[in-house]
Amino acid sequence: MTVPQPTQEDLNERAAIDRSARYPVMFFFTSAAAWLLFATVMGFMSSLKLRLPGLWDECAYMSYGRLFPVHFNALVYGWAMQAGIGVMLWLMARLTRSRIAHPVAVIVAGHLWNAGVALAVVSIWFGAGRAIPLLDFPGWLWPVLGSGYALTVVWLIPMCLGRRNALFYISELYLIGAAVWFPWTFLTANLLVGEGAAPVAGAGAGAWYLSNLVYFWMAPIALAVAYYIIPKISGRAIYSYPLAQVSFWLLAFLAGWTGISRFMGGPFPAWMAAASGAASIFILLAVVATVANLLLTLKGATKLWEYSPSLRFTVIGILMLAVWSVLTALGSTYVFGRNLQFTHFVAGLDALAFYGFFSMTMFGAIYFIVPRITGSEWPSGDRIRTHFWFSTYGIITMVVVTLVGGIAQGGDLAVWDRTFSVSFTNSVAYIVGRCLAWALITWSNLVFLQQLALMFIGKGRKSAGPTLIHAEPGEVQSARAAAGIQ
């Protein structure tokens, strides 16, 4: 399919948009990468504490019960959400062809968000946590995070209203959806959790919030990125636009029903977990249709995978989304869930969602966006490759050991007269695997942070050609040329 080439006017307009996005978007990306490094180190430390419970046990700040929520909150609010917000701003500016009107205001809001994350992490670490996954921070803190988010995302509204294109792109639908759904779930969960009027419904709202964070914020942003980057790099139109629309609305109408199945068999009316389980299964239609649509877009141009870092990270990210959805659907049926519930499998699935699928897609977007807004190319293709493989192997290790470990642990727990501690001693080997996975991921993120810092301080490569994975830097003009696809 031939694609019209952009005119010089288009190119100038894009450059102006990128210039306006440079400082706010880079602010979100670099602070996100710093949080990511912190969060993965904490992930390693918390896994290590599971293996060696006696380590530093006189120190209050070194217990698993505090390290794990510190890791989890820093990972999601510090890294994932900040990277997502940065991507959202740039992508929306490009799609609506409007500049970021007030970069300084966005940076101020970004500082507010970072202050909120830092306060959340410190308060959990110093023993003011509530032990509700991702709502661990004390109740007074949510307005700080909420207003930080609102003051950033509010700038998307003028972009949408001032847009000159007659049509909505599918990526725009996903971005608008994410922008609307997150504050709604965040507000609901924070208002209902911790009030004490309905403790069980509050716990249910917590589980619902976790699942909605993935399906209603991370998945939409990741898919917006995929629907943008895959056609851009492959130079092909989306395989089926109607299918993309149908799967968007399918996701929109089903995602809100998921989540309660985390507590199936818990003190809820049985229909709630059943409805959630059914939604987790039906939503596979949306996820599989979307992933198939994206892969078919890439059909015949798969050799690009060898060269383009953005494409490689994005594709592996959406494949991980598919794996996560399938495993979650399996886990929300009684057949599998009765043994897998409350085992290492749960922690592994959360790591796959909040680190694996979302972060890989965000890396794809960051490798695409940063050269455009800083006007220089990534310093080293080798380092990008290191980042990719260490991250990928880390996540695969994590998923495999927690899945197998979860089956082993759940099997031990299902035998009613087997001593409880057997389930722990049998899972020790898998906990070692969890440590190893976080160690691999930490190393990959150290490499990533170093590259991003070089770009941030303007030490990127000045060259006409992009940095590709398997080619001499600057040798070829594009991944398409390197892959021999014209």
Place this chain on the structure above:
Amino acid sequence: MNQENYRHESYMNSNNFWKLLGAIGFAFVLPWLFLVVLPYVSESETAPVPYGEGEEVEGGVTAYPDRNLQRHGASDYGREIYAAEGCAYCHTQVVRPTYAGADMWRIGWGGREGEQGDFARETHAGDYANEAVAPLGYQRIGQDLSNVGYRITSREEMHRHLSNPKSFDAESGMPAYLHLYRPSPVGEGFVPTPKAEALVDYLLSLKKDQPLPKAYLSGN
């Protein structure tokens, strides 16, 4: 070579932005109401269910749930320590019904056991009436604590579980919570801080097997 330049078909017009927002919101309203808001409202308005004629319950308890049964000393402060230390990341407080797991058969998990007979039952919403948020838990790295108040009955033993868990089970994966204790001024050993005492009160209060009134069961 960009997406902006090839559109496929008209999907939705720009001036339909607010309509689009409406549709996106509508997709969300139903699950939001049915899974979150309505359960919250109905639980917060549920009054305790009184026991009927002939349903003998010891200790002058007249209705389920009885929040006083769920208190023990400083347990209201202790549950904050339980949350702050992140106990819920390794310990659940859910006894699942038999169709969803083997919890009810595991000795001591489901409730009282012994001379009075087997009182084991799954957990119900009222069992968490005295909590801020039901600490259902995240993983089962450690034992379920729904009925730990029956399994460990003495204060000293509970303190020893917190300060030296390996003395009960050499394979235990639980860390010693030594920061809740101070070295004893006289001789060896540790002295609990008020936090440790409150946490022990809370753990001793965990008994989720108050008999359910017939009216409650038929209402479910």
